[in-house]
Amino acid sequence: MAIYESDHTKFMREWMAKHPEELEEQKKGRAxxxxxxxxxxxxxxxxxxxxxxxxxxxSTES
Incomplete structure (x- = not known):
């Protein structure tokens, strides 16, 4: 049985593979x-x- 992966997740995986320099920017944003x-x-x-x-x-009572 295949595990579902959204189109957005697929896009982000492909994009991050093509732009590995963005990993540092992602870490900076998280920090x-x-x-x-x-x-x-x-x-x-x-x-x-x-x-x-x-x-x-x-409940609507106080």
Whole structure:
């Protein structure tokens, strides 16, 4: 049984094979938006700001 691969995925695989220099640009973009260092202070602030989930999230009652 064949594994499905979208047209976009096929295009990107072919394009990256033809343009290997773009791998570095891809890594720079990821580092810019996703791979950010976090401090313990930042993590503590995130933890303090969490709100507990409702038992049933689709309920219209408070």
């Amino acid at each position: 810019l938006w996703w791979d950010r260092p976090q401090t313990l202070e930042t993590q503590r602030q995130y933890d303090e700001g969490k709100v507990p989930n409702k038992a049933y999230p689709y």
